[in-house]
Amino acid sequence: GSIGKDGYRHYMEKELHEHPLVIGNTLRRMIDPATRRVVLPDLPFDLAAVPRVTMTACGSAFYAGMIGRYWLEGEARLPVDADVASELRYREPPLTPGGLALLISQSGETADTLAALRSLREGGQHVMSVLNVPESTMARESDVVLDTVAGPEICVASTKAFTAQLSVLACVAIGAARARGTLTDAREEELVQALLDLPGRAAELFGLGDAIREVAEVVADARDVLYLGRGAQFPVALEGALKLKEISYIHAEAYAAGEMKHGPIALIDRTVPVVALAPNGRLFEKTASNLQEARARGGRLMCFTDNSGAARMARIAEKMVVLPDAHEFTAPILHSIAVQMLAYEVALLKGTDVDQPRNLAKSVTVE
Ligand code: G6P
Numbered sequence: 001g002s003i004g005k006d007g008y009r010h011y012m013e014k015e016l017h018e019h020p021l022v023i024g025n026t027l028r029r030m031i032d033p034a035t036r037r038v039v040l041p042d043l044p045f046d047l048a049a050v051p052r053v054t055m056t057a058c059g060s061a062f063y064a065g066m067i068g069r070y071w072l073e074g075e076a077r078l079p080v081d082a083d084v085a086s087e088l089r090y091r092e093p094p095l096t097p098g099g100l101a102l103l104i105s106q107s108g109e110t111a112d113t114l115a116a117l118r119s120l121r122e123g124g125q126h127v128m129s130v131l132n133v134p135e136s137t138m139a140r141e142s143d144v145v146l147d148t149v150a151g152p153e154i155c156v157a158s159t160k161a162f163t164a165q166l167s168v169l170a171c172v173a174i175g176a177a178r179a180r181g182t183l184t185d186a187r188e189e190e191l192v193q194a195l196l197d198l199p200g201r202a203a204e205l206f207g208l209g210d211a212i213r214e215v216a217e218v219v220a221d222a223r224d225v226l227y228l229g230r231g232a233q234f235p236v237a238l239e240g241a242l243k244l245k246e247i248s249y250i251h252a253e254a255y256a257a258g259e260m261k262h263g264p265i266a267l268i269d270r271t272v273p274v275v276a277l278a279p280n281g282r283l284f285e286k287t288a289s290n291l292q293e294a295r296a297r298g299g300r301l302m303c304f305t306d307n308s309g310a311a312r313m314a315r316i317a318e319k320m321v322v323l324p325d326a327h328e329f330t331a332p333i334l335h336s337i338a339v340q341m342l343a344y345e346v347a348l349l350k351g352t353d354v355d356q357p358r359n360l361a362k363s364v365t366v367e
Pocket of ligand 1: 058105106107108109364
């Protein structure tokens with residue numbers, strides 16, 4: 001293509017380095033710099049009247065949506081049904097007319113997501129799409145399009161489009177919360193500030209290369225890897241495991257940390273590294289005790305935490321990647337960049353075709 005790698009080894013490396021810029025560009029579209037308030041485009045429906053959201057997407061976009069679900073439910077108190085598009089379109093969930101269909105897609109062309117969009121529209125839903133290609137088929141068939149402004153993404157595995165989707169979804173949650181009266185001015189200011197802090201914090205992650213490479217060396221030798229997280233860090237674990245599978249061909253599975261004891265704990269031994277997402281926050285102690293259980297069974301803990309969580313995690317983790325502190329609302333965005341960086345480092349060690357992994361396509365326009 002006409003877009004070069006600018007001296008990076010792969011498009012993926014280049015696109016990982018674009019995270020701070022892309023997050024900033026996306027937020028600039030949605031936050032008024034003068035009032036520091038989220039500004040959603042004019043909607044042909046009232047967010048305050050929406051009874052429920054049905055979120056659907058495929059691949060990484062679906063995990064972005066799952067993180068968005070925690071925000072929409074937590075801040076806007078909006079119930080969110082979330083399912084992958086290939087299931088949703090045949091599940092035929094009962095829909096209340098006037099509900100909101102929330103579609104997320106980098107390309108705007110994914111066949112399953114497009115089919116789900118059409119069936120949700122037939123079910124009387126308003127259609128809001130979060131898209132990176134504004135002239136795509138899904139854009140034409142949506143009532144509202146929120147643009148992710150990530151620029152062209154060449155690497156098959158999504159990186160910068162993912163954090164741009166998260167930036168948009170965070171703003172939608174804040175906008176919806178204001179419309180529904182579930183957010184104080186002080187809380188809105190706090191969340192907007194947390195978002196505006198993101199590009200700077202994201203740029204700091206590139207200083208974590210050595211720590212991430214140490215984890216990558218352990219992961220690259222494994223046949224199976226378990227990713228764990230709680231709350232909005234659970235979908236980050238799903239995204240981390242997906243990225244690892246896609247570009248390094250190592251089997252990885254993600255579990256809600258609290259659910260580990262109901263099955264995957266049986267797998268844990270020295271040969272199955274555990275990648276834990278455990279920044280400080282509301283669920284920190286709960287996560288820590290789940291990780292302690294893994295550790296007690298001989299599991300090798302690779303812990304992604306933050307400055308405030310580092311001392312606690314140092315007692316159980318074999319290796320740590322310590323991210324800068326962030327607001328709990330935006331921490332999942334930083335941690336998703338970190339797990340994408342890990343997958344990239346593992347792929348380098350494995351020598352795979354990072355930008356064009358076998359059997360995968362950038363945009364899947366068949367069912
Ligand atoms: C493909 C890609 C994934 C992507 C998914 C959804 O499977 O390999 O990286 O997440 O499609 O694509 P979309 O364009 O709808 O975001």
